[in-house]
Amino acid sequence: MPKTLIVGEIQGGSLRESTLELVALARGLGGDVVSVLLGSGIGGTAEELSNKGGGKVLAADHAGLEQYSADGYASVIRQAIEQESPDLILIGNTPSGWDVAPKLAAALDAGIITDVFKIEEAGGDLLFTRRLFNGKFDGQFRVAGTPKIATVQPGAINAYEGSDAGSVEALSAAPESRTKFLELRTAAAGGHDLTKAEIIVSGGRGLGKPENFEAVLKPLVEALGAQMGASRPVVDAGWLPHEYQVGSSGQVVQPKLYIAVGISGAIQHLVGMKNSNFIIAINKDPDAPIFEVADMGAAVDLFELVPALAKAVAAAKG
Numbered sequence: 375m376p377k378t379l380i381v382g383e384i385q386g387g388s389l390r391e392s393t394l395e396l397v398a399l400a401r402g403l404g405g406d407v408v409s410v411l412l413g414s415g416i417g418g419t420a421e422e423l424s425n426k427g428g429g430k431v432l433a434a435d436h437a438g439l440e441q442y443s444a445d446g447y448a449s450v451i452r453q454a455i456e457q458e459s460p461d462l463i464l465i466g467n468t469p470s471g472w473d474v475a476p477k478l479a480a481a482l483d484a485g486i487i488t489d490v491f492k493i494e495e496a497g498g499d500l501l502f503t504r505r506l507f508n509g510k511f512d513g514q515f516r517v518a519g520t521p522k523i524a525t526v527q528p529g530a531i532n533a534y535e536g537s538d539a540g541s542v543e544a545l546s547a548a549p550e551s552r553t554k555f556l557e558l559r560t561a562a563a564g565g566h567d568l569t570k571a572e573i574i575v576s577g578g579r580g581l582g583k584p585e586n587f588e589a590v591l592k593p594l595v596e597a598l599g600a601q602m603g604a605s606r607p608v609v610d611a612g613w614l615p616h617e618y619q620v621g622s623s624g625q626v627v628q629p630k631l632y633i634a635v636g637i638s639g640a641i642q643h644l645v646g647m648k649n650s651n652f653i654i655a656i657n658k659d660p661d662a663p664i665f666e667v668a669d670m671g672a673a674v675d676l677f678e679l680v681p682a683l684a685k686a687v688a689a690a691k692g
């Protein structure tokens with residue numbers, strides 16, 4: 375059974391849900407669990423993690439850790455690794471996780487696997503599972519050497535809900551950073567905040583071209599008084615800004631009604647919308663995975679159904 379070190383994350387002063395998902399994964403493996411948490415003024419959060427299954431929490435509380443920096447955080451996490459000698463290091467597959475995990479792997483000359491959603495023991499070794507080819511296949515991998523580093527897909531595992539008392543220990547590590555934090559820019563208030571929307575109509579690559587968001591999707595969005603969302607390829611192609619993106623690297627939403635139009639339902643998209651109260655999927659491929667989470671679905675051409683639906687809703691509303 376591996377000894378696991380969890381790299382916890384704080385966002386907006388609170389423990390990220392993904393950290394408790396790492397706790398569930400680590401505890402499921404049955405070995406010792408220790409955590410490291412970095413930031414400034416984090417005593418309360420470290421206490422919380424230790425009481426929510428994080429085991430012994432090494433709290434690196436330092437003014438220089440108030441803002442994330444790849445080399446500053448990596449230098450402190452390395453000290454925790456050297457102190458604890460874990461077999462496995464779990465990091466969230468979040469923007470800072472993507473950044474710091476390969477840096478650690480290079481510094482430690484350790485094997486790394488990213489974006490996994492399952493880890494199990496098999497024949498005295500660990501087997502890591504991740505999606506391949508946009509979710510069309512699952513691949514199982516072994517990682518050579520010790521320690522092994524894995525980044526874990528947020529939302530793929532249920533967060534640990536136990537309340538086991540652990541402990542908090544100060545990690546007196548000063549970050550060694552060659553970068554200087556200047557400012558944090560966040561999206562302007564009143565922007566496209568999908569997290570508060572009651573109805574979201576999201577479009578995917580199935581819409582074909584950017585003009586169709588205006589011509590085909592928008593009439594339905596307006597008829598329903600909804601907000602428009604999108605899948606990642608739409609944003610990557612520059613058809614809509616990033617704040618429209620729903621999913622693991624976009625916004626996580628929970629509206630009363632979510633309508634997915636021309637979206638296949640890759641795990642990274644589902645993570646962002648599967649907890650919506652009611653999901654309608656419109657996709658011409660009856661085998662598209664989006665139908666697995668949909669409460670209602672139409673396996674038809676969106677270009678026929680969506681304009682008709684927009685008209686019908688507008689007529690019903692008078």
Ligand SMILES: Cc1cc2nc3c(=O)[nH]c(=O)nc-3n(C[C@H](O)[C@H](O)[C@H](O)COP(=O)(O)OP(=O)(O)OC[C@H]3O[C@@H](n4cnc5c(N)ncnc54)[C@H](O)[C@@H]3O)c2cc1C
Pocket residue numbers: 489508509577578579580581604605606607608619620621622623624625635636637638639640641642643646656657658659662674675676677
């Ligand atoms: C680290 C990482 C993070 C990611 N984060 C996100 C994320 O946050 N959000 C996200 O969405 N994705 C994310 N992805 C990408 C994700 O894996 C998928 O590639 C993406 O969700 C697919 O988008 P899509 O469904 O629009 O496109 P596709 O998978 O290409 O699906 C298009 C769908 O449209 C249907 N269609 C085509 N024409 C029509 C028609 N005329 N009528 C009806 N249906 C039609 C097709 O049948 C198909 O199912 C991420 C990937 C990685 C690796």
